[in-house]
Amino acid sequence: MDAGLPEAVQFIDLNTTAVLFLFVVGFIGGLVSGFIGSGGAFVLTPGMMSLGVAGTVAVASNMCHKFPKALVGAYKRYKYGQVDIKLGLVMASSAGVGVLVGIKIQEWILANWGQAGSNLYVSVSFVVILIVVGGYVFLDAWKTTKSGGQEMVPALALKLQKIHLPPMMYFKTANVRISMWFTLPIGFATGLLAATIAVGGFIGVPGMIYVLGASGLVASATELVIAFVMGLGGTVKWAMMGMVDIRLTLIILAGSLLGVQLGAIGTTYVKEHMIKVVMGTIMLIVAVSRGLAIPQYLKQLGLINLDDGIIAILGVASFVTMCIALAIGAIIIIGAMWRAKSKAASEEVYDQV
Protein backbone atom coordinates (compact mmCIF):
# COMPACT_ATOMS: atom_id res chain seq x y z
CA MET A 1 0.00 0.00 0.00
CA ASP A 2 2.85 2.32 0.75
CA ALA A 3 4.49 1.71 -2.62
CA GLY A 4 5.22 4.85 -4.54
CA LEU A 5 5.03 7.14 -1.54
CA PRO A 6 7.62 9.81 -0.92
CA GLU A 7 10.29 8.46 1.39
CA ALA A 8 10.31 11.42 3.70
CA VAL A 9 6.80 10.80 5.04
CA GLN A 10 4.91 7.87 6.45
CA PHE A 11 1.17 7.31 6.20
CA ILE A 12 -0.36 5.82 9.33
CA ASP A 13 -2.61 2.80 9.54
CA LEU A 14 -6.14 3.64 10.55
CA ASN A 15 -7.95 1.93 13.41
CA THR A 16 -11.41 2.47 14.87
CA THR A 17 -10.17 4.80 17.60
CA ALA A 18 -8.33 6.97 15.10
CA VAL A 19 -11.38 7.14 12.79
CA LEU A 20 -13.70 8.06 15.67
CA PHE A 21 -11.21 10.59 16.98
CA LEU A 22 -10.85 12.27 13.57
CA PHE A 23 -14.59 12.33 13.02
CA VAL A 24 -15.32 13.91 16.40
CA VAL A 25 -12.42 16.36 16.15
CA GLY A 26 -13.54 17.14 12.59
CA PHE A 27 -17.04 17.87 13.80
CA ILE A 28 -15.94 20.12 16.63
CA GLY A 29 -13.28 21.74 14.46
CA GLY A 30 -15.94 22.40 11.85
CA LEU A 31 -18.25 23.82 14.50
CA VAL A 32 -15.52 26.20 15.65
CA SER A 33 -14.51 27.29 12.14
CA GLY A 34 -18.10 27.77 11.09
CA PHE A 35 -18.43 30.04 14.10
CA ILE A 36 -15.13 31.96 14.21
CA GLY A 37 -14.10 31.59 10.57
CA SER A 38 -11.06 29.49 11.17
CA GLY A 39 -9.87 26.94 13.59
CA GLY A 40 -10.55 23.33 13.44
CA ALA A 41 -7.16 23.03 11.84
CA PHE A 42 -5.37 24.26 14.95
CA VAL A 43 -6.95 21.35 16.72
CA LEU A 44 -6.82 18.94 13.81
CA THR A 45 -3.18 19.39 12.87
CA PRO A 46 -1.90 18.61 16.38
CA GLY A 47 -4.65 16.01 16.71
CA MET A 48 -3.36 14.13 13.70
CA MET A 49 0.19 14.60 14.89
CA SER A 50 -0.85 13.04 18.21
CA LEU A 51 -2.01 10.01 16.22
CA GLY A 52 1.47 9.76 14.75
CA VAL A 53 0.82 11.49 11.45
CA ALA A 54 3.84 13.42 10.19
CA GLY A 55 3.59 17.20 10.50
CA THR A 56 3.58 17.89 6.76
CA VAL A 57 1.01 15.17 6.00
CA ALA A 58 -1.14 16.49 8.83
CA VAL A 59 -0.96 20.02 7.43
CA ALA A 60 -1.55 18.85 3.85
CA SER A 61 -4.50 16.56 4.68
CA ASN A 62 -5.95 19.24 6.89
CA MET A 63 -5.70 21.86 4.17
CA CYS A 64 -7.36 19.51 1.72
CA HIS A 65 -10.38 19.21 4.02
CA LYS A 66 -10.32 22.92 4.81
CA PHE A 67 -11.32 24.42 1.47
CA PRO A 68 -14.48 22.36 0.83
CA LYS A 69 -15.47 22.98 4.43
CA ALA A 70 -14.82 26.73 4.04
CA LEU A 71 -16.82 26.69 0.81
CA VAL A 72 -19.83 25.15 2.52
CA GLY A 73 -19.50 27.47 5.54
CA ALA A 74 -19.02 30.58 3.42
CA TYR A 75 -22.04 29.72 1.30
CA LYS A 76 -24.16 29.27 4.39
CA ARG A 77 -23.00 32.51 6.00
CA TYR A 78 -23.32 34.38 2.71
CA LYS A 79 -27.00 33.53 2.83
CA TYR A 80 -27.11 35.22 6.24
CA GLY A 81 -25.56 38.37 4.70
CA GLN A 82 -22.34 38.16 6.72
CA VAL A 83 -19.75 37.62 3.97
CA ASP A 84 -17.88 40.47 2.28
CA ILE A 85 -16.77 38.69 -0.89
CA LYS A 86 -14.70 41.61 -2.17
CA LEU A 87 -12.75 41.87 1.08
CA GLY A 88 -12.29 38.10 1.06
CA LEU A 89 -10.91 38.04 -2.49
CA VAL A 90 -8.61 41.03 -1.93
CA MET A 91 -7.22 39.44 1.21
CA ALA A 92 -6.99 36.05 -0.46
CA SER A 93 -4.90 37.39 -3.34
CA SER A 94 -2.16 38.61 -0.99
CA ALA A 95 -2.65 35.56 1.19
CA GLY A 96 -1.87 33.41 -1.85
CA VAL A 97 1.64 34.86 -1.93
CA GLY A 98 1.92 34.20 1.80
CA VAL A 99 0.95 30.55 1.30
CA LEU A 100 3.61 30.03 -1.37
CA VAL A 101 6.29 31.58 0.85
CA GLY A 102 5.08 29.53 3.81
CA ILE A 103 5.32 26.27 1.85
CA LYS A 104 8.85 27.17 0.71
CA ILE A 105 9.85 27.67 4.36
CA GLN A 106 8.32 24.31 5.29
CA GLU A 107 10.13 22.51 2.48
CA TRP A 108 13.40 24.13 3.45
CA ILE A 109 12.99 23.12 7.11
CA LEU A 110 12.01 19.55 6.17
CA ALA A 111 15.09 19.27 3.95
CA ASN A 112 17.49 20.64 6.57
CA TRP A 113 16.21 19.36 9.91
CA GLY A 114 13.91 16.49 8.92
CA GLN A 115 10.58 15.58 10.48
CA ALA A 116 11.41 16.59 14.05
CA GLY A 117 12.57 20.02 12.90
CA SER A 118 9.40 20.47 10.89
CA ASN A 119 7.27 19.46 13.89
CA LEU A 120 9.20 21.83 16.16
CA TYR A 121 8.74 24.72 13.72
CA VAL A 122 4.98 24.08 13.50
CA SER A 123 4.65 23.83 17.29
CA VAL A 124 6.71 26.95 18.03
CA SER A 125 4.69 28.91 15.46
CA PHE A 126 1.53 27.74 17.19
CA VAL A 127 2.69 28.81 20.63
CA VAL A 128 4.00 32.25 19.64
CA ILE A 129 1.06 33.27 17.44
CA LEU A 130 -1.62 31.82 19.65
CA ILE A 131 -0.34 33.47 22.83
CA VAL A 132 0.23 36.92 21.31
CA VAL A 133 -2.87 37.21 19.14
CA GLY A 134 -5.11 34.96 21.24
CA GLY A 135 -4.23 36.92 24.37
CA TYR A 136 -5.16 40.19 22.70
CA VAL A 137 -8.43 38.85 21.30
CA PHE A 138 -9.30 37.37 24.68
CA LEU A 139 -8.60 40.64 26.51
CA ASP A 140 -10.71 42.57 24.03
CA ALA A 141 -13.55 40.05 24.32
CA TRP A 142 -13.30 40.28 28.11
CA LYS A 143 -13.55 44.07 28.03
CA THR A 144 -16.47 43.96 25.58
CA THR A 145 -18.32 41.48 27.80
CA LYS A 146 -17.77 43.70 30.84
CA SER A 147 -18.95 46.81 29.03
CA GLY A 148 -22.24 45.14 28.13
CA GLY A 149 -21.42 43.49 24.81
CA GLN A 150 -21.20 46.67 22.73
CA GLU A 151 -18.53 46.28 20.03
CA MET A 152 -16.54 49.39 19.14
CA VAL A 153 -14.45 50.05 16.03
CA PRO A 154 -10.83 49.80 17.25
CA ALA A 155 -8.83 53.04 17.41
CA LEU A 156 -6.08 51.69 15.13
CA ALA A 157 -8.59 50.81 12.42
CA LEU A 158 -10.15 54.27 12.64
CA LYS A 159 -6.74 55.91 12.23
CA LEU A 160 -5.80 53.75 9.26
CA GLN A 161 -9.15 54.38 7.58
CA LYS A 162 -8.42 58.11 7.66
CA ILE A 163 -5.13 57.73 5.78
CA HIS A 164 -5.74 58.43 2.12
CA LEU A 165 -3.28 56.22 0.26
CA PRO A 166 -4.54 55.28 -3.22
CA PRO A 167 -5.95 52.92 -4.27
CA MET A 168 -8.65 53.29 -1.64
CA MET A 169 -11.18 50.45 -1.49
CA TYR A 170 -14.70 50.34 -0.18
CA PHE A 171 -16.03 47.07 1.24
CA LYS A 172 -19.78 47.20 1.31
CA THR A 173 -20.79 44.43 3.71
CA ALA A 174 -17.97 45.24 6.12
CA ASN A 175 -18.77 48.94 5.64
CA VAL A 176 -15.09 49.83 5.60
CA ARG A 177 -13.22 52.25 3.37
CA ILE A 178 -9.49 51.71 3.60
CA SER A 179 -6.35 51.81 1.47
CA MET A 180 -5.50 48.58 -0.35
CA TRP A 181 -1.96 48.81 1.07
CA PHE A 182 -3.19 48.05 4.59
CA THR A 183 -4.94 44.88 3.46
CA LEU A 184 -1.78 43.46 1.88
CA PRO A 185 0.36 42.73 4.97
CA ILE A 186 -2.61 41.17 6.76
CA GLY A 187 -3.39 38.99 3.78
CA PHE A 188 0.25 37.99 3.45
CA ALA A 189 0.57 37.11 7.14
CA THR A 190 -2.67 35.15 6.94
CA GLY A 191 -1.31 33.09 4.06
CA LEU A 192 2.07 32.56 5.68
CA LEU A 193 0.48 31.28 8.86
CA ALA A 194 -2.00 29.15 6.93
CA ALA A 195 0.79 27.37 5.09
CA THR A 196 2.63 26.79 8.37
CA ILE A 197 -0.03 25.72 10.83
CA ALA A 198 -3.01 25.61 8.44
CA VAL A 199 -4.89 28.25 10.47
CA GLY A 200 -4.47 31.58 8.74
CA GLY A 201 -7.58 32.84 10.43
CA PHE A 202 -5.74 33.49 13.66
CA ILE A 203 -4.05 36.38 11.91
CA GLY A 204 -6.74 37.09 9.32
CA VAL A 205 -9.76 37.49 11.59
CA PRO A 206 -8.08 39.66 14.27
CA GLY A 207 -6.37 41.58 11.44
CA MET A 208 -9.68 42.35 9.76
CA ILE A 209 -11.20 43.32 13.11
CA TYR A 210 -8.40 45.38 14.68
CA VAL A 211 -6.54 46.74 11.65
CA LEU A 212 -9.20 47.10 8.95
CA GLY A 213 -12.16 47.72 11.26
CA ALA A 214 -14.62 45.04 10.14
CA SER A 215 -17.03 43.63 12.72
CA GLY A 216 -16.33 40.25 14.29
CA LEU A 217 -19.26 38.72 12.48
CA VAL A 218 -18.23 39.94 9.02
CA ALA A 219 -14.53 39.23 9.65
CA SER A 220 -15.14 35.64 10.69
CA ALA A 221 -17.50 35.02 7.77
CA THR A 222 -15.14 36.65 5.27
CA GLU A 223 -12.28 34.54 6.60
CA LEU A 224 -14.10 31.52 5.19
CA VAL A 225 -13.73 32.98 1.68
CA ILE A 226 -10.01 33.51 2.27
CA ALA A 227 -9.75 30.00 3.71
CA PHE A 228 -11.39 28.56 0.61
CA VAL A 229 -9.11 30.33 -1.85
CA MET A 230 -5.96 29.65 0.15
CA GLY A 231 -6.99 26.14 1.00
CA LEU A 232 -7.55 25.32 -2.65
CA GLY A 233 -4.24 26.85 -3.71
CA GLY A 234 -2.35 25.19 -0.85
CA THR A 235 -3.96 21.83 -1.50
CA VAL A 236 -2.92 21.88 -5.15
CA LYS A 237 0.66 22.48 -4.03
CA TRP A 238 0.63 19.78 -1.32
CA ALA A 239 -1.23 17.27 -3.48
CA MET A 240 1.33 17.70 -6.25
CA MET A 241 3.92 16.69 -3.69
CA GLY A 242 1.76 13.65 -2.87
CA MET A 243 1.39 14.63 0.78
CA VAL A 244 -2.42 14.49 1.06
CA ASP A 245 -3.75 11.46 2.91
CA ILE A 246 -7.24 11.39 1.40
CA ARG A 247 -8.49 8.91 4.03
CA LEU A 248 -7.77 11.35 6.85
CA THR A 249 -9.23 14.20 4.81
CA LEU A 250 -12.49 12.39 4.11
CA ILE A 251 -13.01 11.24 7.68
CA ILE A 252 -12.45 14.76 8.97
CA LEU A 253 -14.72 16.12 6.24
CA ALA A 254 -17.49 13.75 7.32
CA GLY A 255 -17.57 15.43 10.70
CA SER A 256 -16.59 18.94 9.74
CA LEU A 257 -19.28 19.50 7.10
CA LEU A 258 -21.84 18.76 9.79
CA GLY A 259 -20.01 20.99 12.25
CA VAL A 260 -19.36 23.95 9.97
CA GLN A 261 -23.05 24.30 9.15
CA LEU A 262 -24.00 24.13 12.81
CA GLY A 263 -21.36 26.75 13.63
CA ALA A 264 -22.61 29.02 10.84
CA ILE A 265 -26.18 28.67 12.12
CA GLY A 266 -24.83 29.41 15.61
CA THR A 267 -23.58 32.87 14.60
CA THR A 268 -27.15 33.91 13.91
CA TYR A 269 -28.21 33.07 17.47
CA VAL A 270 -25.54 34.69 19.64
CA LYS A 271 -24.21 38.17 20.35
CA GLU A 272 -21.31 39.27 18.15
CA HIS A 273 -18.63 39.43 20.81
CA MET A 274 -19.15 35.71 21.50
CA ILE A 275 -17.05 35.11 18.38
CA LYS A 276 -14.09 36.84 20.04
CA VAL A 277 -14.70 35.09 23.35
CA VAL A 278 -14.60 31.67 21.70
CA MET A 279 -11.62 32.57 19.54
CA GLY A 280 -9.49 33.99 22.37
CA THR A 281 -10.29 31.17 24.78
CA ILE A 282 -9.50 28.39 22.33
CA MET A 283 -6.30 30.02 21.08
CA LEU A 284 -4.85 30.38 24.57
CA ILE A 285 -5.64 26.82 25.65
CA VAL A 286 -4.24 25.33 22.43
CA ALA A 287 -1.10 27.44 22.90
CA VAL A 288 -0.55 25.75 26.27
CA SER A 289 -1.15 22.37 24.65
CA ARG A 290 1.43 22.91 21.89
CA GLY A 291 3.87 24.42 24.37
CA LEU A 292 3.83 21.14 26.30
CA ALA A 293 4.74 19.25 23.12
CA ILE A 294 7.84 21.31 22.33
CA PRO A 295 10.33 19.53 24.65
CA GLN A 296 9.66 16.26 22.78
CA TYR A 297 10.83 17.72 19.45
CA LEU A 298 13.75 19.48 21.10
CA LYS A 299 14.88 16.14 22.45
CA GLN A 300 14.50 14.46 19.05
CA LEU A 301 16.76 17.13 17.61
CA GLY A 302 19.23 16.53 20.44
CA LEU A 303 18.96 20.08 21.71
CA ILE A 304 17.90 19.14 25.25
CA ASN A 305 18.26 16.06 27.40
CA LEU A 306 15.11 14.98 29.19
CA ASP A 307 13.95 11.78 30.80
CA ASP A 308 11.67 9.67 28.57
CA GLY A 309 9.13 9.45 31.39
CA ILE A 310 8.80 13.23 31.55
CA ILE A 311 8.49 13.44 27.77
CA ALA A 312 5.69 10.86 27.87
CA ILE A 313 3.87 12.75 30.63
CA LEU A 314 4.22 16.03 28.74
CA GLY A 315 2.87 14.33 25.60
CA VAL A 316 -0.21 13.10 27.45
CA ALA A 317 -0.68 16.49 29.14
CA SER A 318 -0.44 18.20 25.74
CA PHE A 319 -3.06 15.90 24.29
CA VAL A 320 -5.42 16.30 27.26
CA THR A 321 -5.07 20.10 27.19
CA MET A 322 -5.97 20.11 23.51
CA CYS A 323 -9.04 18.00 24.21
CA ILE A 324 -10.00 20.50 26.92
CA ALA A 325 -9.63 23.38 24.43
CA LEU A 326 -11.88 21.49 22.02
CA ALA A 327 -14.46 20.72 24.66
CA ILE A 328 -14.52 24.28 26.02
CA GLY A 329 -14.88 25.82 22.55
CA ALA A 330 -17.73 23.49 21.67
CA ILE A 331 -19.41 24.00 25.04
CA ILE A 332 -19.27 27.81 24.75
CA ILE A 333 -20.74 27.75 21.23
CA ILE A 334 -23.45 25.17 21.87
CA GLY A 335 -24.22 26.71 25.28
CA ALA A 336 -24.60 30.18 23.76
CA MET A 337 -26.79 28.77 20.99
CA TRP A 338 -28.88 26.85 23.48
CA ARG A 339 -29.45 29.90 25.67
CA ALA A 340 -30.31 32.11 22.69
CA LYS A 341 -32.65 29.49 21.24
CA SER A 342 -34.53 28.86 24.47
CA LYS A 343 -34.79 32.61 25.05
CA ALA A 344 -36.23 33.06 21.56
CA ALA A 345 -38.62 30.17 22.14
CA SER A 346 -39.88 31.63 25.41
CA GLU A 347 -40.39 35.02 23.76
CA GLU A 348 -42.33 33.34 20.99
CA VAL A 349 -44.58 31.64 23.52
CA TYR A 350 -44.99 34.95 25.35
CA ASP A 351 -45.95 36.68 22.12
CA GLN A 352 -48.56 34.07 21.37
CA VAL A 353 -50.29 34.48 24.74
Place this chain on the structure above:
Amino acid sequence: MLRRFKERFKGRVGKAKNAASRAGNPAQAEEYQQPKENRKILVVGQGDSFKETEMDYALSLAERLGYDLIALNVGPGPASAATFLSPYRKYQRDEFSRRAQTAASLFKEKVSAKGLNFTHLVKFGDLGPTIEQLNHEIKRVELVITGSEASAAKVTEEVNLPLFILKGLAEEKNLIGGREMRQTRPWGKTIAWGIGAAVLYAATFLNTGVVMKYFTKGGWYAALPIMTVFAFSFVHGAFAHYLWSALGIEAPRKVVQPRPEAKRPVRRQRPRPELRLKA
Protein backbone atom coordinates in the same frame (compact mmCIF):
# COMPACT_ATOMS: atom_id res chain seq x y z
CA MET B 1 -73.10 57.78 29.70
CA LEU B 2 -72.78 61.20 28.21
CA ARG B 3 -73.22 62.76 31.65
CA ARG B 4 -70.44 60.68 33.13
CA PHE B 5 -68.32 61.63 30.21
CA LYS B 6 -69.02 65.27 30.94
CA GLU B 7 -68.15 64.90 34.57
CA ARG B 8 -64.86 63.21 33.91
CA PHE B 9 -63.71 65.33 31.07
CA LYS B 10 -65.24 68.67 31.76
CA GLY B 11 -62.52 70.57 30.05
CA ARG B 12 -62.66 68.50 26.92
CA VAL B 13 -66.34 68.27 26.43
CA GLY B 14 -66.52 71.36 24.36
CA LYS B 15 -63.85 70.10 22.04
CA ALA B 16 -65.37 66.65 21.75
CA LYS B 17 -68.75 68.10 21.03
CA ASN B 18 -67.37 70.34 18.38
CA ALA B 19 -65.52 67.43 16.84
CA ALA B 20 -68.59 65.29 16.89
CA SER B 21 -70.74 67.95 15.39
CA ARG B 22 -68.14 68.50 12.67
CA ALA B 23 -68.44 64.79 11.99
CA GLY B 24 -72.12 65.35 11.47
CA ASN B 25 -73.06 62.59 13.86
CA PRO B 26 -73.31 63.76 17.44
CA ALA B 27 -74.42 60.34 18.68
CA GLN B 28 -70.99 58.95 17.95
CA ALA B 29 -69.28 61.44 20.23
CA GLU B 30 -69.15 59.01 23.09
CA GLU B 31 -67.34 56.42 21.03
CA TYR B 32 -64.34 58.66 20.88
CA GLN B 33 -63.83 59.01 24.55
CA GLN B 34 -60.66 57.47 25.83
CA PRO B 35 -59.97 56.54 29.44
CA LYS B 36 -56.97 58.87 29.28
CA GLU B 37 -55.31 60.94 26.65
CA ASN B 38 -52.59 58.50 25.80
CA ARG B 39 -50.93 58.27 22.40
CA LYS B 40 -52.68 55.93 20.05
CA ILE B 41 -52.09 53.59 17.15
CA LEU B 42 -54.90 53.24 14.66
CA VAL B 43 -55.20 49.76 13.14
CA VAL B 44 -57.26 49.66 9.98
CA GLY B 45 -58.71 46.22 9.29
CA GLN B 46 -59.56 44.62 5.96
CA GLY B 47 -63.28 45.21 5.64
CA ASP B 48 -64.87 43.55 8.63
CA SER B 49 -61.82 41.56 9.79
CA PHE B 50 -58.31 41.88 11.19
CA LYS B 51 -55.42 39.71 10.11
CA GLU B 52 -53.43 37.81 12.68
CA THR B 53 -50.13 39.49 11.80
CA GLU B 54 -51.75 42.91 11.73
CA MET B 55 -52.98 42.40 15.27
CA ASP B 56 -49.71 40.90 16.51
CA TYR B 57 -47.57 43.61 14.98
CA ALA B 58 -49.75 46.45 16.23
CA LEU B 59 -49.88 44.87 19.65
CA SER B 60 -46.13 44.42 19.98
CA LEU B 61 -45.55 47.97 18.78
CA ALA B 62 -48.14 49.41 21.17
CA GLU B 63 -46.66 47.40 23.99
CA ARG B 64 -43.16 48.65 23.31
CA LEU B 65 -44.24 52.26 22.93
CA GLY B 66 -46.89 52.20 25.64
CA TYR B 67 -49.57 53.44 23.24
CA ASP B 68 -53.30 52.71 23.19
CA LEU B 69 -54.82 50.81 20.30
CA ILE B 70 -57.79 51.80 18.21
CA ALA B 71 -59.14 49.18 15.85
CA LEU B 72 -61.15 50.50 12.96
CA ASN B 73 -63.35 48.71 10.45
CA VAL B 74 -64.66 50.78 7.61
CA GLY B 75 -67.69 49.47 5.74
CA PRO B 76 -68.82 50.57 2.29
CA GLY B 77 -70.43 53.96 2.43
CA PRO B 78 -73.85 54.96 1.16
CA ALA B 79 -73.96 55.59 -2.55
CA SER B 80 -76.99 57.82 -2.18
CA ALA B 81 -79.59 58.82 0.34
CA ALA B 82 -82.02 56.30 -1.12
CA THR B 83 -79.79 53.30 -0.54
CA PHE B 84 -78.77 54.68 2.83
CA LEU B 85 -82.38 54.54 3.95
CA SER B 86 -83.19 51.17 2.42
CA PRO B 87 -83.85 48.31 4.88
CA TYR B 88 -81.49 46.07 2.92
CA ARG B 89 -78.70 48.60 3.32
CA LYS B 90 -79.42 48.80 7.03
CA TYR B 91 -79.31 45.03 7.28
CA GLN B 92 -75.96 45.00 5.47
CA ARG B 93 -74.54 47.57 7.80
CA ASP B 94 -75.75 45.70 10.87
CA GLU B 95 -74.27 42.51 9.51
CA PHE B 96 -70.96 44.26 8.83
CA SER B 97 -70.91 45.70 12.35
CA ARG B 98 -71.65 42.31 13.87
CA ARG B 99 -68.83 40.61 11.96
CA ALA B 100 -66.47 43.44 12.79
CA GLN B 101 -67.32 43.17 16.48
CA THR B 102 -66.59 39.45 16.42
CA ALA B 103 -63.25 40.03 14.73
CA ALA B 104 -62.38 42.78 17.17
CA SER B 105 -63.26 40.70 20.22
CA LEU B 106 -60.25 38.46 19.50
CA PHE B 107 -58.09 41.52 19.09
CA LYS B 108 -59.46 42.92 22.32
CA GLU B 109 -58.59 39.75 24.20
CA LYS B 110 -55.01 39.94 22.99
CA VAL B 111 -54.70 43.59 23.94
CA SER B 112 -56.34 43.16 27.33
CA ALA B 113 -53.91 40.35 28.14
CA LYS B 114 -51.11 42.89 27.82
CA GLY B 115 -52.97 45.46 29.89
CA LEU B 116 -53.30 48.06 27.15
CA ASN B 117 -56.28 50.23 26.31
CA PHE B 118 -58.34 49.17 23.35
CA THR B 119 -61.16 50.81 21.45
CA HIS B 120 -63.05 49.38 18.52
CA LEU B 121 -64.82 51.57 15.99
CA VAL B 122 -66.98 50.73 13.02
CA LYS B 123 -67.44 53.39 10.37
CA PHE B 124 -69.05 53.57 6.98
CA GLY B 125 -67.86 55.62 4.10
CA ASP B 126 -64.67 56.13 2.13
CA LEU B 127 -61.53 55.05 3.92
CA GLY B 128 -59.40 58.16 3.47
CA PRO B 129 -61.89 60.79 4.64
CA THR B 130 -63.08 58.52 7.47
CA ILE B 131 -59.58 58.19 8.89
CA GLU B 132 -58.82 61.85 8.40
CA GLN B 133 -62.02 62.72 10.20
CA LEU B 134 -61.10 60.40 13.06
CA ASN B 135 -57.70 62.02 13.23
CA HIS B 136 -59.40 65.30 13.95
CA GLU B 137 -61.80 63.86 16.47
CA ILE B 138 -59.49 61.65 18.46
CA LYS B 139 -56.49 63.31 20.01
CA ARG B 140 -52.97 61.99 19.71
CA VAL B 141 -53.31 59.36 17.02
CA GLU B 142 -49.64 58.85 16.19
CA LEU B 143 -49.65 56.38 13.36
CA VAL B 144 -51.81 54.15 11.21
CA ILE B 145 -51.13 50.45 10.59
CA THR B 146 -52.78 48.47 7.84
CA GLY B 147 -52.21 45.14 6.17
CA SER B 148 -54.01 46.01 3.00
CA GLU B 149 -52.02 47.75 0.31
CA ALA B 150 -55.20 48.69 -1.53
CA SER B 151 -56.56 50.56 1.43
CA ALA B 152 -53.09 51.98 2.09
CA ALA B 153 -53.13 53.68 -1.30
CA LYS B 154 -56.41 55.39 -0.45
CA VAL B 155 -55.17 56.39 2.97
CA THR B 156 -51.89 57.96 1.83
CA GLU B 157 -53.71 60.31 -0.47
CA GLU B 158 -55.88 61.86 2.16
CA VAL B 159 -54.49 61.20 5.61
CA ASN B 160 -51.85 63.32 7.26
CA LEU B 161 -50.45 60.57 9.50
CA PRO B 162 -47.48 58.17 9.24
CA LEU B 163 -48.76 54.99 7.62
CA PHE B 164 -47.27 51.53 8.20
CA ILE B 165 -48.13 48.91 5.63
CA LEU B 166 -47.46 45.29 6.57
CA LYS B 167 -46.28 43.54 3.45
CA GLY B 168 -46.30 39.87 2.54
CA LEU B 169 -48.82 38.91 5.18
CA ALA B 170 -49.46 35.50 3.70
CA GLU B 171 -45.80 34.46 4.00
CA GLU B 172 -45.39 36.02 7.39
CA LYS B 173 -48.38 34.15 8.67
CA ASN B 174 -46.55 30.94 7.94
CA LEU B 175 -43.49 32.33 9.70
CA ILE B 176 -45.35 33.24 12.82
CA GLY B 177 -47.04 29.92 12.89
CA GLY B 178 -43.54 28.48 12.40
CA ARG B 179 -44.46 25.32 14.24
CA GLU B 180 -46.90 24.27 11.55
CA MET B 181 -44.34 25.03 8.89
CA ARG B 182 -41.62 22.96 10.54
CA GLN B 183 -43.83 19.93 10.47
CA THR B 184 -42.75 19.44 6.88
CA ARG B 185 -39.16 18.69 7.76
CA PRO B 186 -36.97 17.45 4.91
CA TRP B 187 -36.43 13.90 6.16
CA GLY B 188 -36.79 12.46 2.64
CA LYS B 189 -34.03 14.65 1.22
CA THR B 190 -31.87 13.97 4.27
CA ILE B 191 -32.12 10.23 3.75
CA ALA B 192 -31.54 10.50 -0.02
CA TRP B 193 -28.40 12.64 0.33
CA GLY B 194 -27.28 10.50 3.28
CA ILE B 195 -27.40 7.38 1.12
CA GLY B 196 -25.44 9.24 -1.57
CA ALA B 197 -22.76 10.22 0.94
CA ALA B 198 -22.61 6.69 2.35
CA VAL B 199 -22.10 5.23 -1.14
CA LEU B 200 -19.23 7.64 -1.83
CA TYR B 201 -17.55 6.80 1.48
CA ALA B 202 -17.98 3.07 0.95
CA ALA B 203 -16.53 3.33 -2.56
CA THR B 204 -13.45 5.11 -1.26
CA PHE B 205 -12.75 3.10 1.88
CA LEU B 206 -13.38 -0.31 0.32
CA ASN B 207 -10.65 0.46 -2.21
CA THR B 208 -8.17 2.19 0.10
CA GLY B 209 -5.16 0.46 -1.45
CA VAL B 210 -5.83 1.64 -5.00
CA VAL B 211 -6.98 5.06 -3.82
CA MET B 212 -3.89 5.72 -1.72
CA LYS B 213 -1.61 4.46 -4.48
CA TYR B 214 -2.82 6.95 -7.06
CA PHE B 215 -3.88 9.83 -4.85
CA THR B 216 -0.41 10.26 -3.35
CA LYS B 217 1.51 10.03 -6.61
CA GLY B 218 1.79 13.79 -6.85
CA GLY B 219 2.06 15.82 -10.04
CA TRP B 220 -1.07 15.72 -12.18
CA TYR B 221 -2.55 13.07 -9.89
CA ALA B 222 -3.14 16.00 -7.48
CA ALA B 223 -6.41 16.52 -9.33
CA LEU B 224 -7.74 13.25 -7.86
CA PRO B 225 -7.92 14.26 -4.17
CA ILE B 226 -9.17 17.73 -5.11
CA MET B 227 -11.99 16.44 -7.31
CA THR B 228 -12.85 13.89 -4.65
CA VAL B 229 -13.23 16.42 -1.84
CA PHE B 230 -15.37 18.66 -4.06
CA ALA B 231 -17.69 15.77 -4.82
CA PHE B 232 -17.84 14.77 -1.15
CA SER B 233 -18.46 18.32 0.02
CA PHE B 234 -21.34 18.69 -2.42
CA VAL B 235 -23.09 15.44 -1.51
CA HIS B 236 -22.20 15.27 2.17
CA GLY B 237 -22.70 19.05 2.55
CA ALA B 238 -26.23 18.77 1.19
CA PHE B 239 -26.86 15.87 3.57
CA ALA B 240 -25.58 17.94 6.51
CA HIS B 241 -27.73 20.90 5.49
CA TYR B 242 -30.90 18.84 5.32
CA LEU B 243 -30.02 16.96 8.49
CA TRP B 244 -29.84 20.13 10.62
CA SER B 245 -32.92 21.45 8.91
CA ALA B 246 -34.76 18.20 9.62
CA LEU B 247 -33.67 18.36 13.25
CA GLY B 248 -35.19 21.84 13.46
CA ILE B 249 -31.86 23.66 13.85
CA GLU B 250 -32.12 26.57 11.46
CA ALA B 251 -31.13 30.21 11.58
CA PRO B 252 -33.84 32.10 13.40
CA ARG B 253 -35.79 34.30 11.04
CA LYS B 254 -34.45 37.69 11.91
CA VAL B 255 -37.57 39.24 10.44
CA VAL B 256 -40.15 37.33 12.41
CA GLN B 257 -42.29 40.41 12.56
CA PRO B 258 -43.26 41.81 9.18
CA ARG B 259 -41.11 44.79 8.35
CA PRO B 260 -43.26 47.88 8.28
CA GLU B 261 -42.69 50.18 5.41
CA ALA B 262 -42.99 53.73 6.62
CA LYS B 263 -44.53 55.96 4.00
CA ARG B 264 -44.36 59.67 4.12
CA PRO B 265 -47.79 61.16 4.34
CA VAL B 266 -48.84 63.19 1.36
CA ARG B 267 -48.75 66.87 2.17
CA ARG B 268 -52.25 68.00 2.86
CA GLN B 269 -53.58 70.97 1.06
CA ARG B 270 -54.38 73.42 3.77
CA PRO B 271 -56.80 76.15 2.81
CA ARG B 272 -55.17 79.53 2.92
CA PRO B 273 -56.75 82.00 5.28
CA GLU B 274 -58.99 84.27 3.37
CA LEU B 275 -59.92 87.70 4.34
CA ARG B 276 -63.62 88.21 4.23
CA LEU B 277 -65.30 91.45 4.63
CA LYS B 278 -68.78 91.73 5.89
CA ALA B 279 -69.91 94.63 3.96
